[in-house]
Amino acid sequence: MIGSRLFVIMMVVFFLFIFSVVVGLNWNEDPKIASKTWEEAISIAEIFVAQLTLEEKCNMTSGIHGPCIGNVLPISRLNFKGLCFRDSPSGVGGKILHSTAFAAGIQIAATWDRNLFYRRGAAIGKEFRGKGVHFALDPMMNIDRNARYGRNWEGFGSDPYLAGENLFYYVQGIQDQGVVATAKHYICNEQETNRLVCPSDSQSQSDLNNCRAYSANVDDKTMHEIYLWPFASSVAAGVGSVMCSYNQVNGTPTCQNDKILNKLLKEELQFLGNVMSDWGATKTGVQSALAGLDVDMAGDDDLMGFNLVQAVKNRMITEERLDDMIIRLLTPYYLLRQDQEYPSLNLDRNVMEDHYKINREIATAGIILLKNTNNILPFDVTNDTYYFIYGSAAGQSDEGFGSGGSAKHSGALYQGGGSGFVQPTYAIDPLTSLLIKGRDFHFQIRYITNQNDYVAINNSFNARGFAAAKCLVFISAWSSEGFDRNDLHALNNGDELVQTVASRCANTIVIVNSVSQLNLEGWIDLPNVVGVIWSGMPGSEYGSAIVDVLFENYNPGGKLVFTLAKKNSDYGTDISPTYHSNYNEGVFLDYRHFDKYNILPRYYFGYGLSYTTFSFSELHIVKAGKGKHKVSSYYRQHRIRPYTNIATSKLYEPVYEITFTVTNSGEVYGSEVPQLYLGFPAEAEEPAKVLRGFERVYLVAGQSKRVSFILTQKDISYWNVSNQKWTVAPGTYSVWISTSANNDDVKLQTTFNIDWQNKKIRKEKFTSQNRKNIRIFLCEMIKNIEKRFSLC
Numbered sequence: 001m002i003g004s005r006l007f008v009i010m011m012v013v014f015f016l017f018i019f020s021v022v023v024g025l026n027w028n029e030d031p032k033i034a035s036k037t038w039e040e041a042i043s044i045a046e047i048f049v050a051q052l053t054l055e056e057k058c059n060m061t062s063g064i065h066g067p068c069i070g071n072v073l074p075i076s077r078l079n080f081k082g083l084c085f086r087d088s089p090s091g092v093g094g095k096i097l098h099s100t101a102f103a104a105g106i107q108i109a110a111t112w113d114r115n116l117f118y119r120r121g122a123a124i125g126k127e128f129r130g131k132g133v134h135f136a137l138d139p140m141m142n143i144d145r146n147a148r149y150g151r152n153w154e155g156f157g158s159d160p161y162l163a164g165e166n167l168f169y170y171v172q173g174i175q176d177q178g179v180v181a182t183a184k185h186y187i188c189n190e191q192e193t194n195r196l197v198c199p200s201d202s203q204s205q206s207d208l209n210n211c212r213a214y215s216a217n218v219d220d221k222t223m224h225e226i227y228l229w230p231f232a233s234s235v236a237a238g239v240g241s242v243m244c245s246y247n248q249v250n251g252t253p254t255c256q257n258d259k260i261l262n263k264l265l266k267e268e269l270q271f272l273g274n275v276m277s278d279w280g281a282t283k284t285g286v287q288s289a290l291a292g293l294d295v296d297m298a299g300d301d302d303l304m305g306f307n308l309v310q311a312v313k314n315r316m317i318t319e320e321r322l323d324d325m326i327i328r329l330l331t332p333y334y335l336l337r338q339d340q341e342y343p344s345l346n347l348d349r350n351v352m353e354d355h356y357k358i359n360r361e362i363a364t365a366g367i368i369l370l371k372n373t374n375n376i377l378p379f380d381v382t383n384d385t386y387y388f389i390y391g392s393a394a395g396q397s398d399e400g401f402g403s404g405g406s407a408k409h410s411g412a413l414y415q416g417g418g419s420g421f422v423q424p425t426y427a428i429d430p431l432t433s434l435l436i437k438g439r440d441f442h443f444q445i446r447y448i449t450n451q452n453d454y455v456a457i458n459n460s461f462n463a464r465g466f467a468a469a470k471c472l473v474f475i476s477a478w479s480s481e482g483f484d485r486n487d488l489h490a491l492n493n494g495d496e497l498v499q500t501v502a503s504r505c506a507n508t509i510v511i512v513n514s515v516s517q518l519n520l521e522g523w524i525d526l527p528n529v530v531g532v533i534w535s536g537m538p539g540s541e542y543g544s545a546i547v548d549v550l551f552e553n554y555n556p557g558g559k560l561v562f563t564l565a566k567k568n569s570d571y572g573t574d575i576s577p578t579y580h581s582n583y584n585e586g587v588f589l590d591y592r593h594f595d596k597y598n599i600l601p602r603y604y605f606g607y608g609l610s611y612t613t614f615s616f617s618e619l620h621i622v623k624a625g626k627g628k629h630k631v632s633s634y635y636r637q638h639r640i641r642p643y644t645n646i647a648t649s650k651l652y653e654p655v656y657e658i659t660f661t662v663t664n665s666g667e668v669y670g671s672e673v674p675q676l677y678l679g680f681p682a683e684a685e686e687p688a689k690v691l692r693g694f695e696r697v698y699l700v701a702g703q704s705k706r707v708s709f710i711l712t713q714k715d716i717s718y719w720n721v722s723n724q725k726w727t728v729a730p731g732t733y734s735v736w737i738s739t740s741a742n743n744d745d746v747k748l749q750t751t752f753n754i755d756w757q758n759k760k761i762r763k764e765k766f767t768s769q770n771r772k773n774i775r776i777f778l779c780e781m782i783k784n785i786e787k788r789f790s791l792c
């Protein structure tokens, strides 16, 4: 008796040890710089600023010409070498050499894997640091409000919680390498149309100052619960810089918007870093400085900088505010110890190391299996040996790797265009990878990448021996910074290509290489379209990734980060052609909108298939109490850094822990992404459900794992516009554990109550059912350990 109890205890201790080693290694494998705290960094910045002349201080508020896209004045007498600012969110961008073209934001989001969020950020951070860049102009965190928005590919999809989690780990990944992250574009920059319309094409400086931008008109609740949410997450993570956007918010340009900069960002979120303008987004000098803008970029507009000398002398702006601007500019530099041992600037330095490995992992993990009739996928290398490959998106562009940045984009797409584009040093297209696979397994492969040659395509079906061939049709959709998409259809008549192939080939599999939403209705229901894979914007390891998925070297597990609608009008939001973009849908965006109007989408937000199956059981919910429950400290351990901004940390305190078991009930290794959707009491005026938790769980066949979701104070609150506070509504909350936003996919559900009187959270009773479940859980755990280490 005593012996067996001792054994149990030893096993539990052993299990916890293994668990902590595994988890610990995953999260901490990259070395981190030893940062300072904000308070320490501010004091150092204050001492520095006290030694500057008025003119030096003023000049530092504006960018200068230099080696980078943005440069801050060096002060050589104080041994300050200046600062370099550089794009982009998916790697070190611009016309430079030797940087990795990473899978884009929309791809990392589709992995739903926090571990990958962090490791991607860390790899990108290493490249910025290695080249000597101080401020990385990323992450890009605008919400996919409009399916046609040209920059959706750089961001993290349509849900603020999912985007917020991405940002949190991206910021930590970058800043753990000592590089300042810049949260952009602040705020409500959800379209490119009319973002900066200038009086003439010449774009002389006076013209630029007269450019007009649309106004995003947003109510307070929507601002807090959707658009500010991810920025709040990045501030909580400790982001050093925020970039204000081209557009206006409620009639005032964001870079001179007191409400947006001073009130929301600096007061409410207690952001201690600096606000820089997007390039050319500053419209006024003194007014912007007073509203909260700290640095004017690129700075050649003569609005701030030297011009502020006169303004300070005239007392239009206090010297105290001027000091504050420079302290804010330099605090992140000291915070991340860039004043010590930072690499010299060399943008072409080769810093790529073995980042292709993490890049390939992300590209693969972000691929989404949408349709798989009769398990046509994965292919079996011994039986499936005949392949037709169609579409220009299967091979390389005839313009080379630079074409990702231009409007002509015939080949496979690795990233979208604009300042976010990183020209790959190399990139592997799907056709190349399929040919290599074919060499190894003796496939017969025929391909046609000129997708307008319908004669050749029609003739191909007469090829001898190919009657039962698999037909892979590659289609794509591209977009860029600077303008929005015209429609939601594939490039170069991609729909027609699919229809033509599907009219002759019973095994048509479509691979969708798209920046964001695409309308699939022209072919998705055709009986011969038996497989659809969403390959997204996968970066330079595209070919390797898609082949891994097709042949089950990797079991797909990505999930959609936006809803795919049947009709474009079903989204309920669109690009405004005028100078007003009215966010009239309020908080009812994407799946929240589809729920409200009961619209059936083609594929739900959060959806994605696997080659295996999963089952769910034993849902528990407990209050994340102090002391007796260690959730709080465990949760914090992984999220806290010295540079974390703890000013608003009460909102991020865990209040509930929800646990359940996921089992891989199929035959092969794979992953599932359980998603927690929360339903609020009526007072909160929330959508029917909102995403408040997720985790990507990887399991071998037959394996089970306990999954834990944390609900924080903020997660269960709504923004109360009358008292301007995050408020917990009393009443009953519903918790749904689901595998997509489709209510039919809900696997487990429960509720919890918050008391009317004191809004205390009622603890769940320790029922005999719970005791039994805990016993079952412990027994299973011990059985697993025994099995694994053959102890018995």
Ligand SMILES: *[C@@H]1O[C@H](CO)[C@@H](O)[C@H](O)[C@H]1NC(C)=O
Pocket (backbone or CB within 6 Å): 055, 056, 059, 073, 306
């Ligand atoms: C500040 O900028 C002005 C205008 O560009 C320039 O003439 C002046 O030399 C600069 N002063 C310092 C200290 O950098």
Ligand SMILES: *[C@@H]1O[C@H](CO)[C@@H](O)[C@H](O)[C@H]1NC(C)=O
Pocket (backbone or CB within 6 Å): 380, 382, 383
């Ligand atoms: C190949 O196909 C045949 C006929 O469909 C099937 O019986 C066999 O199991 C397949 N081979 C493999 C390795 O899957």
Ligand SMILES: *[C@@H]1O[C@H](CO)[C@@H](O)[C@H](O)[C@H]1NC(C)=O
Pocket (backbone or CB within 6 Å): 454, 455, 458, 500, 503, 504
């Ligand atoms: C190709 O075949 C389809 C039907 O399968 C037909 O509609 C189309 O006209 C053909 N195109 C050419 C150029 O022959």
Ligand SMILES: *[C@@H]1O[C@H](CO)[C@@H](O)[C@H](O)[C@H]1NC(C)=O
Pocket (backbone or CB within 6 Å): 683, 684, 720, 721, 722, 723, 727
């Ligand atoms: C917001 O707070 C006020 C004042 O505390 C309260 O009266 C009101 O019920 C709350 N909820 C809403 C939705 O306004």
